[in-house]
Amino acid sequence: MKLLEEKIINEGKVYPGDILKIDSFLNHQIDTILMDEIGKEFKRLFSECKPDKILTIEASGIAIALATAKYFDNCPILFAKKTLAANSSDAYTAKEKSYTRGNEYTVRVAKEYLKENDNILIVDDFLANGEALNSLIEICKQAKVNILGAGIVVCKTYQPGLERIKKLGIKVECLAKIKSLDNNTISFD
């Protein structure tokens, strides 16, 4: 997605530890025009899908899910919560280790909002090692819903997440594929 790649080149900041920050338009401040284009692009890429719900994870995923839902008949969105709380019987939970922060969360979705055989489209901001996406997939499996696919805004293709998810037989579409952040230079696939 050309517009997104240009934004990443112009405004993305590379930090030690292979970290890309795009806080000026995605993860802190949000460019709402770009966000609408992201939703439109996911609709184009998943045009055959008729999701009952769009699933994501707080916090940055929420805007992406809302922008995408607009193009899928205004279906409901559902955001998994990251919590330190223990498991409970009324929620599906999975563990997620954060790549950027190094700590571990419990990811949690209330059971009542995922019904067996629901058609679910997953969206999220980043895919690197795939921890966040894995936790959402794990929750979907527990809930026995149908995963229609996963739409990712920014993917680091040189890390194992993308291939791992594809091996599960899940269709993954990434709007910007980062090949390398070496020497503080952002290059795309």
Place this chain on the structure above:
Amino acid sequence: MKLLEEKIINEGKVYPGDILKIDSFLNHQIDTILMDEIGKEFKRLFSECKPDKILTIEASGIAIALATAKYFDNCPILFAKKTLAANSSDAYTAKEKSYTRGNEYTVRVAKEYLKENDNILIVDDFLANGEALNSLIEICKQAKVNILGAGIVVCKTYQPGLERIKKLGIKVECLAKIKSLDNNTISFD
């Protein structure tokens, strides 16, 4: 806002400790059609405002801000982060004590996204004691921006937050005003 009050009556759950949960359409699952109506209603209530940015706080505020920005010329949105991290020189920070969870956060906005004299409209999901909104106002003051007003989806009018914020001279608009949750019954002002 009639549609919102009906949803709260039909789907809201009252828990001990004076807690109202509206996880089925606002704080976990999101009704995207209702969310669009919320944005439209804030535009009506703040029609005289021309915000440079809409400021909110993660996580539930993000969808509200995005839905509202659509009706304010697709201005950027900015979500404050709740973090356990220490203060840093490149961020405005304020303390927030969570009413529902009992713990204390540092609320944080990177300085580069709030410029002196920016016109800021604040939106958030709940106003009870006003802790979250207070922290956003405190950050706005540090940044010397103009607060155009605060749009709140659900307000408990019997708790002190609303009056406290109004006394600061800030225009506050609440879409659903809850008068009481006594005896597990939700009643509106």
